[in-house]
Structure formats: structure tokens, C-alpha cells
Amino acid sequence: MSAHAEAAHHHGPPVANRSSRLEPAVLGMFLFIASEAMLFGSFFTVYFFVRVVNPDADPWPLPPFELPKFVAGVNTAILVTSSFTMHWALQSIKRGNRAGLQAGLVLTFFMGLSFLCTQIIEYAHIGFTPANGAFGSVFFGLTGLHGAHVAIGLTLLGFTTIRAFRGHFSPEHHDGVEIPGIYWHFVDVMWIVVYTTVYLL
Secondary structure, three states: OOHHHHHHHOOOOOOOOOOOOOOHHHHHHHHHHHHHHHHHHHHHHHHHHHHHHOOOOOOOOOOOOOOOHHHHHHHHHHHHHHHHHHHHHHHHHHOOOHHHHHHHHHHHHHHHHHHHHHHHHHHHHOOOOOOOHHHHHHHHHHHHHHHHHHHHHHHHHHHHHHHHHOOOOOOOOOHHHHHHHHHHHHHHHHHHHHHHHHHHO
């Protein structure tokens, strides 16, 4: 078939030029994550301004309150473990192991849900609010921003898990697992930064 005939049989817009070895959807997720990292960076800028530039005006944590470091540490271990189960799910479908995919996604979802529920319980018992000066505002701003990202990640994981049980993925077609997985790993890494900065430093 000639090039003219092929063009005549082609419907819709022309195929987009690809300047990257990454799949467009994967590249798009990485670019989105870059923008989200900048969003977190603005919150960290405020945090370090409060802590470093004017530490005497608003101590961290604000007396007589204390941060639940142990509970946050356990929550951190849960979230970090969920990254491994997410990786297991992706590697499973790449090998054609649907049972491993399903188990990995279910475990990841429920560990993420446990993290979010624990954070909500922590908010209910922590003893201070965003109204308690810059300390309260920055604490709830950073941890709340991350919690919102966990909630978004759980939504993505929920749809991915449903699709996995319906048999939508295969070793050749698993972008629907890989892309939410990239986002979930970002959420996990960002929590490690938040936990270290807010709870430990």
C-alpha cells in the first residue's frame, strides 16, 4: 500500500512524535510529580523559615504539646512497607502472575488506608489545632497536604485493584498498574521527608 493510500485510510489526528523512550503516560506522571514536589517545597520553605529564622518566637513543638513520634514512626513503617507490596504487584503482572498482582494491590491499599486512618486518629488526640500559631499551621499544613495525597493515591489504587480483579492487565499492558505505582512511591518518599523534618528534627 502506498503512503498516499495509507494516509487516506488513517482516521483522526496524526501519531504524536515521541522524543522520549518513556511512555507518554509515564512521562506525564513524572512531570506531574515534579509539580507536586514544588508544591511540597513551598510548604517546607515556610517550615524552615519558622524553625530557623525565628525559632524563639514560636518553638517547635509549641509547649506544652508533644508530637506522637512513636505512632508516626509506626505509621511510617506501614507506608514504607506498602511501597514494597506495590512493587511486588507490578513485578507480578510483568511476569503474568495475576494472583500476585491482586494480592500486592490489596495489601498496598489496606496499608495506605491504615496509614490515613491512623493519621486522622492522631489529629483527633494531638491536643492542638492550626490556630495554635505558626507551629500548628505548619504542622497541619504539611501533614494534611500529604494526607490528601495519600487519599488521592488510595482512590487510584482502588480503581486499579478493581481492574486487576476484572483481568484488565497483562504482561504486555500494565501501564494502569505502573502509573499509580509511580505516584504511590512518590507519596511514600515524600512522607519520609515529612516525618524526618516535622517529627524528628
